[in-house]
Amino acid sequence: MSKGIFEIKVGLAEMLKGGVIMDVTTPEQAKIAEDAGAVAVMALERIPSDIRKDGGIARMSDPEMIIGIQKIVSIPVMAKCRIGHFVEAQILEALEVDFIDESEVLTPADEVNHVWKHDFKVPFVCGCRNLGEALRRIGEGAAMIRTKGEAGSGNIVEAVRHMRQVQHDMKSLTIMDKEELMAAAKKMGAPFALVEQVAKTGKLPVPNFAAGGIATPADASLMLQLGAEAVFVGSGIFASDDPLPRAKAIVEATTYYDDPEKLATISTGLKSAMKGLDMAEIPEGQRMAERGW
Amino acid sequence: MKVGILGIQGDFDKHRKLLDDLQTESIVVRYESELSSIDGLIIPGGESTTLTHIIRRTKLMEPLKLFAEQKPVFGTCAGLIMMAKSVDDYRIEPLGILDISVSRNAYGRQVFSFSETIELSDIGKQSFATGTFIRAPRIKSLGTTVEILAHYHGEPVAVQEGAHIGLSFHPELDNELYFHKMFLAECESKINFTDKSNVA
Numbered sequence A: 001m002s003k004g005i006f007e008i009k010v011g012l013a014e015m016l017k018g019g020v021i022m023d024v025t026t027p028e029q030a031k032i033a034e035d036a037g038a039v040a041v042m043a044l045e046r047i048p049s050d051i052r053k054d055g056g057i058a059r060m061s062d063p064e065m066i067i068g069i070q071k072i073v074s075i076p077v078m079a080k081c082r083i084g085h086f087v088e089a090q091i092l093e094a095l096e097v098d099f100i101d102e103s104e105v106l107t108p109a110d111e112v113n114h115v116w117k118h119d120f121k122v123p124f125v126c127g128c129r130n131l132g133e134a135l136r137r138i139g140e141g142a143a144m145i146r147t148k149g150e151a152g153s154g155n156i157v158e159a160v161r162h163m164r165q166v167q168h169d170m171k172s173l174t175i176m177d178k179e180e181l182m183a184a185a186k187k188m189g190a191p192f193a194l195v196e197q198v199a200k201t202g203k204l205p206v207p208n209f210a211a212g213g214i215a216t217p218a219d220a221s222l223m224l225q226l227g228a229e230a231v232f233v234g235s236g237i238f239a240s241d242d243p244l245p246r247a248k249a250i251v252e253a254t255t256y257y258d259d260p261e262k263l264a265t266i267s268t269g270l271k272s273a274m275k276g277l278d279m280a281e282i283p284e285g286q287r288m289a290e291r292g293w
Numbered sequence B: 001m002k003v004g005i006l007g008i009q010g011d012f013d014k015h016r017k018l019l020d021d022l023q024t025e026s027i028v029v030r031y032e033s034e035l036s037s038i039d040g041l042i043i044p045g046g047e048s049t050t051l052t053h054i055i056r057r058t059k060l061m062e063p064l065k066l067f068a069e070q071k072p073v074f075g076t077c078a079g080l081i082m083m084a085k086s087v088d089d090y091r092i093e094p095l096g097i098l099d100i101s102v103s104r105n106a107y108g109r110q111v112f113s114f115s116e117t118i119e120l121s122d123i124g125k126q127s128f129a130t131g132t133f134i135r136a137p138r139i140k141s142l143g144t145t146v147e148i149l150a151h152y153h154g155e156p157v158a159v160q161e162g163a164h165i166g167l168s169f170h171p172e173l174d175n176e177l178y179f180h181k182m183f184l185a186e187c188e189s190k191i192n193f194t195d196k197s198n199v200a
Helices: A005-015 A027-036 A048-054 A063-072 A086-094 A131-139 A157-174 A178-188 A192-201 A217-225 A243-255 A260-267 B012-021 B032-037 B048-057 B061-070 B078-083 B178-199
Strands: A020-024 A040-043 A077-082 A099-103 A124-128 A144-147 A231-233 B002-006 B025-029 B040-043 B073-076 B100-103 B114-120 B128-133 B138-142 B147-152 B155-161 B164-167
Touching: A005 B114, A005 B128, A020 A027, A020 A243, A027 A040, A027 A063, A027 A243, A027 B048, A040 A063, A063 A077, A077 A086, A086 A099, A124 A131, A131 A144, A131 A157, A131 A178, A131 A192, A144 A157, A157 A178, A157 A192, A157 A217, A178 A192, A217 A231, A217 A243, A217 A260, A231 A243, A243 A260, A243 B048, B002 B012, B002 B032, B012 B025, B012 B178, B025 B032, B032 B061, B040 B061, B040 B078, B040 B178, B048 B061, B048 B078, B073 B078, B073 B178, B078 B100, B078 B164, B128 B147, B138 B155, B147 B164, B164 B178
Parallel strands: A020 A040, A020 A231, A040 A077, A077 A099, A099 A124, A124 A144, B002 B025, B002 B040, B040 B073, B073 B164
Antiparallel strands: B100 B138, B114 B128, B114 B147, B147 B155, B155 B164
8 A cells, every 4th residue: 555545534524523424325315414514425225224123134235326416416426345255346446436434334245354454445435333343443544433322213322322432432542551552452453553553643644434323403502512523313304203314413513513502402303313223122133233343 | 924724624724734834924814804804814724515505605705805805815726726717617716816717636536646746937036845735626727917936837826916826736744934924024014004004
């Protein structure tokens, strides 16, 4: 890999900060997302809440559908590949998608290994539940990290858990003696060099976004106030009663995330959010966040 | 001196760090009222469609145009697009601060983003700089009062008109201080000029 490629990949992630990335399943939805001010769209065949409902194997989207969305919008177009499915990733790169999400929302293709992301020119985003998982993905070449949350649940509780865990893990490293870092790296199963870097800076070496369960402007603001630098909204928009106003509201809430008065105005008059699921309603084996290693 | 960085969306934090390195006070600007306290404004990289939407919705269009009539503005990538007089895309409502026309995403999608050496026009202490181009715009034409500050493969990638500077790349990603220093000098000279005219 030539020098600087990784920085260019992280560069696009930097440009998406303070923005909202929206899941879309048709060119019409992509247009609504762009009109609402999304910084990027995630092209997928079914939103996570429908994947959950329908069951079966969830795979990379049909290229025809991705191309249809690329034609209609000018913002970056992302797409998902299955965990470890490097051929789906190669196809997505050939389609010139702007970002690949190696995602637990799709059915994993490899139960041990993730894609070696350094081999690609296109940047990758990966989900995590804790710092160890985040640093393993960065070690493999991820240019952006997001919380896993629980996709398709409309329930923010898991995203909060994962973001708090990552922040807690990072803080812990910053107060450790040098002597303790190797043991910490061993315990969290993360590359030592990256552990050392986080101990110094207190931050991830790549942008840190939130995903999984964001359904309202307040949810977006909550994740940003907890330290996320941007948000992904999956089912939260197009599974709600009136997607365009909700999409606009979440975009504005991401800019003014620390202004309660503005958030009150932004949150007023939106129709019903997606219904959502309590975590107790999702049986252990069916939680998407448990996929990935 | 205090510099504002438009914090609607994008890599405003990167600009902030660079200004910290240059020991310059800065604030993130998201409200009209904040414009009155700053001596210059940076419009960072990000998505120009998103910037257009929020600027419209929060009615910042006119205040930003008015600000540019009085004080220096500096834009990188999406910032350059927003500063242009015309953009080849109906989705963008630019501010018309620089007499240029630009084309969005003109080098292609992310797989065609690149980092290369660019040539500076003013060969003083430094004749080259690094330019990182992320889904970058191209400057298609420029008015007679617009000066070219840097080229890449013979094409203009950095321009100045009056006190305003626009770049199609991201010096903030490379810790490239050349253009920020130039912008701060413009802010400085505007302050000095205003002080003198107040005395007179």
